[in-house]
Amino acid sequence: MTKKEVRVRVLQDGKPLALSRFTWDEGSSVFSTTECDLTLNFRGVSGRTFTTGSRCTFKTGSRCTFKTGSRCTFKTGYDCTFETGACCTFYTWSACTFKTGYCCTFNTGYSCTFRTGFGCTFRTGLGCVFDTRCSCTWVIDGRHYLFAPLLFQGSMWPVNVYRPGYLKIGCKEHTFKEWGRYAGDIAKKEGVSPEVLEEYRGLIRVARAWAKEKGWLLPK
DSSP: OOHHHHHTTEEETTEEOOGGGOEEETTTTEEEOOOOSEEEEETTOOSOEEEOOSSOEEEEOSSOEEEOOSSOEEEOOSSOEEEOOSSOEEEOOSSOEEEOOSSOEEEOOSSOEEEOOSSOEEEOOSSOEEEOOSSOEEEETTEEESSOOEEEEOSSSEEEEEETTEEEETTEEEEHHHHHHHHHHHHHHHTOOHHHHHHHHHHHHHHHHHHHHHTOSSOO
């Protein structure tokens, strides 16, 4: 993609951005500018890197990297990486990584990693990791919670309480009551050793105690 071809995809005030106001490395597919208030339409285009100012809107494919200012909006595919300022909004697929400021809103798929400031809202799939400051909100099954779901790693599979009443170990999801009854049968089917079974019984107890404390022991 040439610089002139890139230009028609980047609008400012409804007009293509002047060639003198951005750089484009055709070999590495890196777009860079200090300009703000841009609309970048790379829908279906993957593997690009963007550096911009604030208040920009992006539509891209997957495996893109973004380094931007604040108040940007992103609609992307999967496996993207974001390093942004505050008050951004994200609509992405899965396996994305975010390092942002405060008051951002995330609508993502599963297996994403978030490192954010305070006052953020998350609507995600399962298997996500959160490292945030205070006053953030997680939206799970249409309900808002002021704490993140529980996720930690055992010797073989991750242990995840991502919604009230349910515990997921690896790809197996059951209520806490069902895990109490059938953990041995599940372990036998999976062919795990008695030592691993005992380890995961202990992890189930840890997850159960956390869920009880948070009011998530029973489905809602």
